[in-house]
Amino acid sequence: MERVYLDNNATTMVDPKVKQAMDPYYMQQYGNPNSLHSFGTEVHPEMSIALDRLYEGIGAADEDDIIINACATEGNNTVLQGIWSGKLKENRPFHLVISQIEHPSIAHTADWLESMGVRVTRLPVDEQGLVTPEILKEHVSRGSADLVSIMWANNETGLINPVQDLCRTAHDMGALFHTDAVQAVGKIPVNVGELGCDYLTFSAHKFHGPKGVGGLFVKRGAPPVSLLYGGEQMGGKRAGTVNVAYMIGMGLAMKLATDALDYENTKVRELRDRLEDALKRIPDTVILGRRENRTPNTILVSFKGIEGEAFLWDLNTNGIAASTGSACSSEDLEADATLRAMKLGADLAHTAVRFSLSRFTTDEEIDYTIETIRKVVQRLRSISSTYS
Numbered sequence: 001m002e003r004v005y006l007d008n009n010a011t012t013m014v015d016p017k018v019k020q021a022m023d024p025y026y027m028q029q030y031g032n033p034n035s036l037h038s039f040g041t042e043v044h045p046e047m048s049i050a051l052d053r054l055y056e057g058i059g060a061a062d063e064d065d066i067i068i069n070a071c072a073t074e075g076n077n078t079v080l081q082g083i084w085s086g087k088l089k090e091n092r093p094f095h096l097v098i099s100q101i102e103h104p105s106i107a108h109t110a111d112w113l114e115s116m117g118v119r120v121t122r123l124p125v126d127e128q129g130l131v132t133p134e135i136l137k138e139h140v141s142r143g144s145a146d147l148v149s150i151m152w153a154n155n156e157t158g159l160i161n162p163v164q165d166l167c168r169t170a171h172d173m174g175a176l177f178h179t180d181a182v183q184a185v186g187k188i189p190v191n192v193g194e195l196g197c198d199y200l201t202f203s204a205h206k207f208h209g210p211k212g213v214g215g216l217f218v219k220r221g222a223p224p225v226s227l228l229y230g231g232e233q234m235g236g237k238r239a240g241t242v243n244v245a246y247m248i249g250m251g252l253a254m255k256l257a258t259d260a261l262d263y264e265n266t267k268v269r270e271l272r273d274r275l276e277d278a279l280k281r282i283p284d285t286v287i288l289g290r291r292e293n294r295t296p297n298t299i300l301v302s303f304k305g306i307e308g309e310a311f312l313w314d315l316n317t318n319g320i321a322a323s324t325g326s327a328c329s330s331e332d333l334e335a336d337a338t339l340r341a342m343k344l345g346a347d348l349a350h351t352a353v354r355f356s357l358s359r360f361t362t363d364e365e366i367d368y369t370i371e372t373i374r375k376v377v378q379r380l381r382s383i384s385s386t387y388s
């Protein structure tokens with residue numbers, strides 16, 4: 001087998017149909033959409049179709065806003081910094097509530113805001129690794145929070161938070177609610193109308209769209225949030241010439257991913273479960289997080305006595321791509337925040353490896369992965385000084 005890509009929570013392959021849809025916008029229809037001449041106006045119809053697909057994909061109403069930006073990191077920063085700057089203008093304090101398992105684009109932004117004088121509450125997770133309304137009510141008094149931001153699905157464990165209940169609880173407390181839905185869109189049904197959130201973040205390269213484009217949902221009536229000022233793009237809410245090709249690509253990727261949700265939750269889930277069941281047959285293996293409450297494509301597994309980095313290297317030598325936790329913390333050998341928040345022992349936290357499948361993963365790739373993991377675990381344990 002040539003190579004097997006099982007790191008789709010880090011980024012995904014662009015769907016060939018998405019690539020094909022983007023191609024005309026580089027050398028044929030390359031006008032600036034803000035130009036009044038035909039080169040600019042001729043791209044408007046496809047941009048409108050793309051926007052409609054995004055609205056439909058997350059269940060947004062016509063009166064809501066979806067701001068096209070560069071990535072989820074920008075979207076997360078826009079919400080947290082946008083609400084903060086609004087409070088500054090009103091000369092009012094800002095109390096931000098996040099969880100201890102958020103992606104660094106939330107966690108580190110919160111750290112920076114805290115250094116600027118913002119009050120930040122970081123909610124722990126329960127024994128299942130989830131943030132619950134009970135935890136929110138236990139740590140935050142009614143009326144004290146301005147914004148609650150809790151991720152929908154965790155990028156390392158795949159665990160799905162009860163965001164609808166969290167949103168309702170946040171609103172009952174008088175707070176706005178944002179969710180980082182990067183690992184939910186394209187994996188589980190996302191409907192902002194049912195959820196009731198004020199803001200929601202997503203990123204195209206997580207659901208077979210291009211890297212470098214994302215979306216920020218802003219519910220009608222929610223305080224406007226901006227990070228970049230300049231031209232009148234996105235109604236002045238996000239300045240900068242729109243990347244037409246990427247916006248059109250993200251719109252089609254959203255449609256294809258939404259259309260494939262059944263496949264994700266049947267065939268992809270079946271492939272994931274087959275891999276997970278095979279891993280569980282290896283002695284001294286721990287699967288982190290209950291399968292029933294995880295996105296259908298993700299496994300976080302720990303092999304006792306084997307360092308995650310060494311395991312990944314052996315896998316990579318055999319052509320299999322996976323990761324220890326999230327890609328953005330892969331250089332950091334320190335057990336990352338999510339695993340620390342789950343109160344995993346250092347041995348488990350340092351050996352955790354993430355496998356994340358996609359709709360392009362095949363039976364043969366899973367067969368090869370199972371066979372290879374068995375050999376790698378046996379080899380590494382045979383030379384391990386800590387495993388006996």
Ligand SMILES: Cc1ncc(COP(=O)(O)O)c(CN[C@@H](CS)C(=O)O)c1O
Nearest residue numbers: 010071072073103155182203326327328
């Ligand atoms: C929940 C969540 N929130 C935000 C981001 C950032 O998305 P960008 O579009 O790249 O800015 C990510 C990307 N997580 C990758 C890279 S760190 C991972 O390996 O887990 C994410 O998973």
